[in-house]
Amino acid sequence: MRRRSIFLRALIILLLSFFLIPFFVEMIHSSESQHQVIDGSIKGGETFSQSLAKKKISMKWVNLIVSKLRPFVDFRRIKGGGVYQWIADENGDLVKFIYEVSSTEIYEIEKDPKGEYVAKKREVPLEACLVKVEGEIYSSLAKAMKNVGEHWSLATAFAEILAWEIDFAQDGREGDRFKAVVEKIYKGDEFIKYGVIHALEYYSGKKVIRGIRFKNKYYDEKGYSLEKAFLKTPLRFNYISSGFNRNRRHPIMGGVHPHLGIDYAAPIGTPVWAVADGIVNLAGWVEGFGKQVVLRHPNGYKSYYSHLSKYGPGIKMGKRVEQKQIIGYVGGTGFSTGPHLDYRLSKNGQFINPQKEIFPIGKPVVQKEMNAFCKKRGEVMVWLREEPPFRRRLE
Numbered sequence: 001m002r003r004r005s006i007f008l009r010a011l012i013i014l015l016l017s018f019f020l021i022p023f024f025v026e027m028i029h030s031s032e033s034q035h036q037v038i039d040g041s042i043k044g045g046e047t048f049s050q051s052l053a054k055k056k057i058s059m060k061w062v063n064l065i066v067s068k069l070r071p072f073v074d075f076r077r078i079k080g081g082g083v084y085q086w087i088a089d090e091n092g093d094l095v096k097f098i099y100e101v102s103s104t105e106i107y108e109i110e111k112d113p114k115g116e117y118v119a120k121k122r123e124v125p126l127e128a129c130l131v132k133v134e135g136e137i138y139s140s141l142a143k144a145m146k147n148v149g150e151h152w153s154l155a156t157a158f159a160e161i162l163a164w165e166i167d168f169a170q171d172g173r174e175g176d177r178f179k180a181v182v183e184k185i186y187k188g189d190e191f192i193k194y195g196v197i198h199a200l201e202y203y204s205g206k207k208v209i210r211g212i213r214f215k216n217k218y219y220d221e222k223g224y225s226l227e228k229a230f231l232k233t234p235l236r237f238n239y240i241s242s243g244f245n246r247n248r249r250h251p252i253m254g255g256v257h258p259h260l261g262i263d264y265a266a267p268i269g270t271p272v273w274a275v276a277d278g279i280v281n282l283a284g285w286v287e288g289f290g291k292q293v294v295l296r297h298p299n300g301y302k303s304y305y306s307h308l309s310k311y312g313p314g315i316k317m318g319k320r321v322e323q324k325q326i327i328g329y330v331g332g333t334g335f336s337t338g339p340h341l342d343y344r345l346s347k348n349g350q351f352i353n354p355q356k357e358i359f360p361i362g363k364p365v366v367q368k369e370m371n372a373f374c375k376k377r378g379e380v381m382v383w384l385r386e387e388p389p390f391r392r393r394l395e
Contacts, residue, residue, distance in 0.1 A: 035095060036088040044080030048073075057086055061094055068109050068119035069099060103187055127186050128195050132383065134179040141168050144178070154182065154194050161211050161218050162202060164228040164362070167355070177203040181383045199380035212380055214365065214373050221381075223373055225362030229297075230354075231275040231323065234305065234343050235264060235330065261304065261344030262354060268309050268339045270330040273323075275303050275345075275354075280319040280327075283311055289342065290333025295321065304344035307336045 042051045052062045066075065087096040094117065097109040106122040135148040142155040158180055159168050183195030202209045211218040211226055218226045278295035281302065286292045289306035293315060296302055309331025321327060332339045345354040365373045 034090040036086075036090075036092065038086040038088075039083070040086070041083045042078060042080055046080070048075050048078050048082075052084075052086075055086065058092070061086075061088075064094070064117060065097055065099075065109060068117055069107055072107055072119065072121060073099070073101070103190060104192055124187060126192065128183040129186060130181065130183055130198070130383070132179065132181050134177070137176040137178070138174055141178070151194070154180070157194060157197060158200060161197060161200060161226065162209060163231050163233070164226055164359075165209050165232070166202065166204075167232040173204060179384055181380060199384055201384060212373075212377050214376050215369070219362075219365060219373065221377060223365040223370060225364070227323075228359045228362050229276050230301075230345075230357075230359045231273065232355075233264070234275050234303070235266060235270055235272045235341055261306075261342050261351070264330075264341045264343060266330045266339065266341060268329075268331055270341075271326045272305050272308065272312075272328045272330060272341055274321045274325045274327050275343075276301070276323050278303070278321055280315055280317055280321060283315050283317055283319075286334070288335045290336065291328070291331065292334075293327045295327070300348040302346045304342070304346070306342035306344075307331055307333050307340060309333065309339075 038055050038057065040051055040055050042048060046054075049062050049066060052065065053059065069075075082099065082101045084100065085096075085098045086094070087098075089095050095110065099107045101107070104124045104126065106124060107119055108122055109117055109119045112118045133145070133148060133150055133154065135144045137144045138147075140155075141159060142152045145152060145155040145158075158178065159166070162168075179201040180197055181199045182197045185192045185195050196213065197211075198213050200211045210221050212221065220226060272293075274295055276295070276297045278297040278301075280293065281296040282292065282294035284292065286306070289304075291308040291311065292304065292306045293308065293311060294302060294304050305328055307330075308328035311328050312326040315321070315327050330339055330341050343354065345352055345357065347357075
């Protein structure tokens with residue numbers, strides 16, 4: 001008797017499940033199907049609000065969305081790009097809003113348990129894969145990186161580490177070789193960006209330059225910093241239009257006029273950097289040189305930047321500047337045949353050739369950290385010789 005009772009109850013539950021589960025599934029599906037979904041993207045030249053309004057989203061909701069996202073997003077800088085999704089119920093009230101600025105920057109707005117709309121940034125899982133990149137230069141470092149399947153931005157990062165050692169626009173030669181151990185950041189199988197360069201090598205003839213990352217800076221294998229007092233160049237340029245020449249014939253005035261600097265051809269507006277820490281000695285108009293900035297540096301050095309289109313932010317006489325700070329922008333003011341930077345360097349009142357000046361070596365790793373540096377050096381040198389693949393989750 002008891003077994004029959006249990007059997008009957010089990011049969012009833014089974015039958016109810018058979019009939020009721022499809023009913024509830026249909027209810028859920030019906031509820032979801034009543035949601036209004038609008039997908040959109042921000043076109044070039046339109047604002048975030050304009051894009052939403054064009055999709056017939058009422059200003060009530062546009063204003064709410066903007067107010068909730070404002071702590072996370074600077075809407076003034078949005079000039080196109082980004083996609084979004086608006087989800088509303090059958091009454092047109094917001095259920096959820098998703099704004100995807102990029103693959104790794106995604107924001108969501110929805111109600112919290114109290115019924116208040118809340119915005120938050122979605123956590124996007126990323127992984128870092130450590131790889132070795134190597135190649136040979138035939139024309140430029142950027143093209144060499146492209147030839148081995150990498151993006152030009154890796155060439156830029158590589159060149160910036162060696163900015164005190166090599167001017168790749170003129171020092172890089174056909175046949176030079178390079179290696180880099182770098183983190184590549186992925187979202188699943190999608191490459192997002194490059195991470196830290198842990199180590200690098202550059203071979204030019206018999207010369208070998210190594211860089212080992214330690215405490216967020218780069219040192220050679222002996223522990224001396226690759227950062228020196230002066231950069232090799234004060235900007236990213238297209239080519240040298242005129243070098244240091246004491247017997248140059250002037251292109252405008254004619255006759256022989258010494259050119260005691262280097263002319264770097266570059267587009268108008270290209271940022272110009274301070275080649276070293278210093279103090280602004282002059283920021284003004286100089287006949288023939290146009291808008292000019294002169295910096296005073298330790299040990300009797302002065303650097304000169306001429307034909308600028310405008311000065312860098314806050315640059316004025318007496319201002320203290322740091323190496324690689326923007327002090328101006330390329331122009332064609334004064335006696336100039338085209339947009340370029342006239343860069344000069346003097347020591348104790350005498351102009352010198354910046355390309356031939358030998359500056360002191362960088363500061364060494366402090367003695368108490370030398371053991372830690374040697375351990376890191378041994379690790380990355382193995383990576384440079386062998387394949388260093390690993391993959392780890394980024395927090």
